[in-house]
Amino acid sequence: MKRRDLITTAGATLGAAALSGPALSQPAQNRTLKFVPQANLTSLDPIWTTANITRNHGHMIYDSLYGMDAEFRPQPQMAAGHVVDQDGKRVTITLRDGLKFHDGEPVRAQDVVPSIQRWMRRNPFGQQLAAATDAVEVVDDKRLVFRLKKPFPLLFAALAQVSNSPAFIMPERLARTDPFQQVREAIGSGPFRFKADEYNSGSRVVYTRNADYVPVSSGTPSLTAGPKVAHFDRVEWHIIVDAATSAAALQTGEIDWYEQPPPEIQMLLRRNRNVKLEAIDPLPLTGILRFNHLHPPFDNKRLRQAILPAINQADFMSAVVGTNAADYRTGVGFFTPGTPLANDAAMGPLTGPRSVDRARALMREAGYTNQPMRLIGPTDILAPSAMTQVGADLVRRLGFSADILLTDWGTTVQRRTSREPVERGGWSMLFTAFSSFDFANPAAHFPLRGNGTNAWFGWPTIPRLEELRDAWFDAPDLATEQRLAREMQVVAMDELPYIPVGAYMSTTALRSNLNGRVGGLALFWGIQRS
Numbered sequence: 001m002k003r004r005d006l007i008t009t010a011g012a013t014l015g016a017a018a019l020s021g022p023a024l025s026q027p028a029q030n031r032t033l034k035f036v037p038q039a040n041l042t043s044l045d046p047i048w049t050t051a052n053i054t055r056n057h058g059h060m061i062y063d064s065l066y067g068m069d070a071e072f073r074p075q076p077q078m079a080a081g082h083v084v085d086q087d088g089k090r091v092t093i094t095l096r097d098g099l100k101f102h103d104g105e106p107v108r109a110q111d112v113v114p115s116i117q118r119w120m121r122r123n124p125f126g127q128q129l130a131a132a133t134d135a136v137e138v139v140d141d142k143r144l145v146f147r148l149k150k151p152f153p154l155l156f157a158a159l160a161q162v163s164n165s166p167a168f169i170m171p172e173r174l175a176r177t178d179p180f181q182q183v184r185e186a187i188g189s190g191p192f193r194f195k196a197d198e199y200n201s202g203s204r205v206v207y208t209r210n211a212d213y214v215p216v217s218s219g220t221p222s223l224t225a226g227p228k229v230a231h232f233d234r235v236e237w238h239i240i241v242d243a244a245t246s247a248a249a250l251q252t253g254e255i256d257w258y259e260q261p262p263p264e265i266q267m268l269l270r271r272n273r274n275v276k277l278e279a280i281d282p283l284p285l286t287g288i289l290r291f292n293h294l295h296p297p298f299d300n301k302r303l304r305q306a307i308l309p310a311i312n313q314a315d316f317m318s319a320v321v322g323t324n325a326a327d328y329r330t331g332v333g334f335f336t337p338g339t340p341l342a343n344d345a346a347m348g349p350l351t352g353p354r355s356v357d358r359a360r361a362l363m364r365e366a367g368y369t370n371q372p373m374r375l376i377g378p379t380d381i382l383a384p385s386a387m388t389q390v391g392a393d394l395v396r397r398l399g400f401s402a403d404i405l406l407t408d409w410g411t412t413v414q415r416r417t418s419r420e421p422v423e424r425g426g427w428s429m430l431f432t433a434f435s436s437f438d439f440a441n442p443a444a445h446f447p448l449r450g451n452g453t454n455a456w457f458g459w460p461t462i463p464r465l466e467e468l469r470d471a472w473f474d475a476p477d478l479a480t481e482q483r484l485a486r487e488m489q490v491v492a493m494d495e496l497p498y499i500p501v502g503a504y505m506s507t508t509a510l511r512s513n514l515n516g517r518v519g520g521l522a523l524f525w526g527i528q529r530s
Helices: 007-020 053-063 109-122 124-131 156-157 243-252 265-269 302-305 313-322 357-366 382-398 409-415 463-473 480-496
Strands: 032-036 066-068 074-076 079-084 090-095 131-140 143-148 192-194 204-209 233-238 275-279 286-292 372-378 401-407 428-433 500-502 507-511
Touching: 007 204, 032 243, 053 204, 066 156, 066 286, 066 372, 074 079, 109 124, 109 131, 109 143, 124 131, 124 156, 124 463, 131 382, 143 382, 156 428, 243 265, 243 507, 265 507, 286 382, 302 357, 302 480, 313 382, 313 500, 357 382, 372 382, 382 401, 401 409, 463 480
Parallel strands: 032 233, 372 401, 372 428
Antiparallel strands: 066 074, 079 090, 090 143, 131 143, 192 204, 204 233, 275 507, 286 428, 286 500
């Protein structure tokens, strides 16, 4: 199923939207940045959810002990430095001077330790660090110590993680919240403050520059490393679901930045000299079909495997970015294309001849007899919505007894947490996408875990995948890492915690007078108006 050709109708809508669309307020032009995000912000807790929109919100207001540069090297952020002793089994980290939370309280090690402990409960990289750790302890207000069972060379990379659920530092009273319950306040120490009094889910999110924030004193802004200098006093996220309205507002200057314009809108925006389009991330994002492993029908491995001959990655990716093959990748496995661990092991079921008829036959052999299944997905976020539309068409053609439940992204994010069977409101299948750094290696790769009810939504139990992941952390060199990644992909292609449905280049659109954007995701330090 291909994305419908909306260019003509979108062009007509753009003109109308410019005249009759919702007018956005116009405060001082040089001090306010107006942004249309990829989705509505429904959860404020970046530890509780892996939704990209909440991750982006987290990078606005929180900071972390270490940042990650574009070469995937950790650099000190809130940390002034560290000392490693006892043959690598004791790591003492000292905080920078002048760190303050948005409520005016100083950042202390007493805040950092419970923040790290909460993060370690939910994050795959953090869980691995926790398994190697005897204790994380407060030394004094400025210092904390990791007492490790064995050396953990990736400790600083873990604390610098960029992807979903980073190790953000919160005040102690918030950090002690049960990690499986949402924090309801958004107070960090980062470059922007969250304006709770102006937050209106589904309409607007507002941040103001944190005048007390002291950026690191050296380095170059690169992903989440280096000085985080905020050039705007105010950043407004305007939740506009209609793409034509967003594009019209961008063209007239009513908004400054449109995070994820769909491909038919991109074609129109390229004609406007006051707008520029660029890749938000230099590497592609991977789309996935995630199964619920707890309940029928996809607790049956043979049924998961039966779908493989019907998966055409080009169909899914062209629905996201259009038909220009340069904008997407096929033959995509379980690691980000273009990164050292990407490989072609066991990829035959996804790269061989495509056949819905063959998939139907395999479904019958697997014992499928019209059991109900439910596909959940959003209508208001580009990539998951487009992939879900293709997936909905596919499950119908395959002959599934399918309930297609489409809602807004916030509701989908809430619904996917349900572990109930379909007949009690649960789900069977969903589509989503992950940033390049999420799938670059096994450390932060949420969907590649096989640790059962502790795994990411879908909850697969695959002990061999966990064994190989553990071995990867102890790999002495890149060649060993690559061998283990190939073995992981062989296991994953057999067990199918998910099916990769391709990778795509995500394009973002900004006013031409904006410069200094830091690449990787929607980050708001560095960017300024010329």
